[in-house]
Amino acid sequence: MRKVYIVGASLLKVDEQWNQSIDSLVTQVVDGLSEVRPWKIDAIYVANALGEILQSQANLGAIVAEDIGLAGVPALRVEAGGASGAAALLAGYQAILSGLADTVLVIGVEKLSDATPEESVFLSSLSERYDLLGFQGVTEAALAAMMYRLYLERYELPQEMVAQFPVLMHEHASKAPHAQYQFKTTLENVLSSPVVSPPLRRLETTAPADGAAAVILCSSDALPTIQHEQVVELAGAASSTDIVSPFDREDPLKLSAAARAFYEALARPGLSREQIKVLEIHDSYSILANLILESIGYSAEGASGLDAKNGMFDYGGKVVINTFGGLKARGHPLGATGVYQAAEIFLQLTGRAGACQVDGAKYGAMISLAGLGSSAYALVMKEG
Amino acid sequence: MGAIGDELPRLSGVAVHGYGAYIPMFRVKASEIARVWGVPDSELPVLEKSVNSLDEDTVTIAAEAASYAIARAGIEPDRIGAVYVGSESHPYAVKPTGTIVADVLGINSRHLSADLEFACKAGTEAVELVSGLVASGMIEYGLAIGADTAQGRPRDALEYTAAAGGVALLIGKSGDGAIADLEYAASYVTDTPDFWRRSHERYPMHGSRFTGAPAYFHHIISAAKMVLEDGYSLDEFDYVVFHQPNTKFPYAAAKMLGIPAKKVEPGVVCNLIGNTYAASSMMGLAKVLDQSKPGERILMVSYGSGAGSDAFVFRVREGILDKRGKAPLVSELIERKRHIDYALYLKARGKIRE
Amino acid sequence: MHAVFRPPVNWRHRRFRYRLVVWRCLNCGAVHHYATSICRRCRSNRVAEDKLPDRARLITYTVVKNPPVAFEKQAPYIVGLVEFEDGTRLVAGITDCDPEELKPGIELEKVVRKIAEDGESGLIVYGYKFRPVITRSH
Missing domain, CATH: 3.40.47.10 (Thiolase/Chalcone synthase)
Structure with missing residues (x-):
């Protein structure tokens, strides 16, 4: 074949x-x-x-x-x-x-x-329906913030269960020469950075x-x-779509397109989730890290924050996510981001990831989203 | 306006079926404005004035007031055959306010629409025009709206009073369910340049004390006297509403005419919301309708700079009892308020220049 | 950058933006803010014009502190997720209140407000927003 x-x-x-x-x-x-x-x-x-x-x-x-x-x-x-x-x-x-x-x-x-900064906000919202949302100044960050708030309320979680993901991303990026933001940060810094749309803070978004x-x-x-x-x-690749507005979906906290794309991509080479040791995910907003990890089954619903706190997604954990800092810290040059993810997995699986190397990784995967999960793409790679 | 025969300008068969007021919720205290300009706050023209927020303008204010008029009348919007909006702050110099308001309200396209301008009497002009259309049988119902987001030049005397608000009257034929019959309408106008705004200018100019005796008082009193000459006596009026550019003027005009202050007081809102320009006298009327009883008579005289006054006599009908409660009362709208400081006032009114 | 508010686009959507006129699927009830002949949820082609009610309940909200082009002068402003009686959800501007007054579940009413304007000389866009109820229920 x-x-x-x-x-x-x-x-x-x-x-x-x-x-x-x-x-x-x-x-x-x-x-x-x-x-x-x-x-x-x-x-x-x-x-x-x-x-x-x-x-x-x-x-x-x-x-x-x-x-x-x-x-x-x-x-x-x-x-x-x-x-x-x-x-x-x-x-x-x-x-x-x-x-x-x-x-x-x-x-x-x-x-x-x-x-300009205002154009950036406008442009970052273009993947949502303009005639329904953009025209009235509803930004994508505002939508992400409302998902974030619903998430904290539903699972009765403190904000750190979401806001710690950027800390992890900056930690990983600190060893990545091609990352946009190579500084380390702390939970305190994330939670005291300027509010973009409450509860979402600037250090939980991209620039x-x-x-x-x-x-x-x-x-x-x-x-x-x-x-x-x-x-x-490149052992498997798949994509899926979803209802565009998260709030029109059956569950706004479930990224079904991401789950469908991920499992279809895994199914092509007949791999299971557990074999993936390097995972690049689309954390354009901190909350998306939680929602992706829960939607594709790495964590139970509402549990990704605790899992992250326990080291599940860091070096030595079950799967290392965003080994070069992800969208948050490596940076999110919008249309190029997915190719960065693929190039980074290539570096990991060929043993050329330098200080970011995940030892013994044979399989890697990436998940890339348009908007807030209305389109999802997943690619699975295997040591050559 | 000369009466042709004994019957005119008395009207018959025209009535108010719905009325609605809307006042934006922001208020700035006159003392706050005085603080900025170092003016002693002992003799300010009003206590505070309403300020539209950034998302409100004459279109939105007119539409909300009119929606309450329709709610009180309880009629289908499609029966409305005219939408006239009087204002000195139409959002577009060219592009009607009325067509936007009508579409917001769901009024079908087969209706007359015009924007009117006559300083603070643009709203009552609309009342006269719609009444004439109803009386002639050209339309079944019509909306007469006065709405403004008035601007006073910073530090100018008008800055204390230029306010935002709107009132709509839904006018149709007299009959069951009417709130008030419109018995009389007449106008008195002259060429008196007491206040104006040239094209492309942001703020109006005014004649300061010239706006008093030869302007406001001359026209209000002349129009009121026409009403009396045409057969009414002051005793017949339970309430008198005059245009209210400040708190003093309506009482002073009443005093000149020998009208007791207690007939004026129920319609005075200026002290708490300022001068809502094209809506000013109509706001007083709405407040009076909020508290009047069937059978009572209301004299309303507007004043618009430039200059003229429209005089109306309303006779309250049984319909007021059922319909009053179907939309917010003026007092409720006055109480719904949030005070802002001068800086937020500048932001809300788009006065911060880049 | 290109014009944000094009007159034909705004004009086309005016009935939805002014009056919440929608296209409702007669099979599954899903609503569409655009004229459609295929239901986006169940693919039925039995779709008819309808109107959403003027009242809704607040589900959640946030504040836009980093505004997009054409909304610079309005920031900060509130946007919220509201739900109508039939379960339809809509994201809309929330006006005439401070964020502190908003609690999930409170009743809101539709108003039409100025959404934005295309500079000093361009189009003024009007559309729905929601605010805490001030009108009486009748």
């Missing part, structure tokens, strides 16, 4: 890259893939969420193909909000499994620093960032013909 491999991954430091454009970010990140030879690409998928608004640039397929000297190669831009990167990876995976492509370049690129990440996928047929230093199998 045809299989899909990742033969190279590259990522740039997530930062406010004032001097870099989409074009220059893309060329830099692709330069980091030079170990892969020959440079023969059948298709390019460019993940980007906001280029046409912030840089007045659409048609990023052709633009990026030309930037990297691959004009002539089929290229397509993929947008799925914060899950654009994962969606592009899924598209690449499908292209290879279909037999129509043997090598696919997936690039995630986003430049958010060009926005505008620029970044680019890229991976090369290839088929099992093409693998012998490609020079590469490391390889990881």
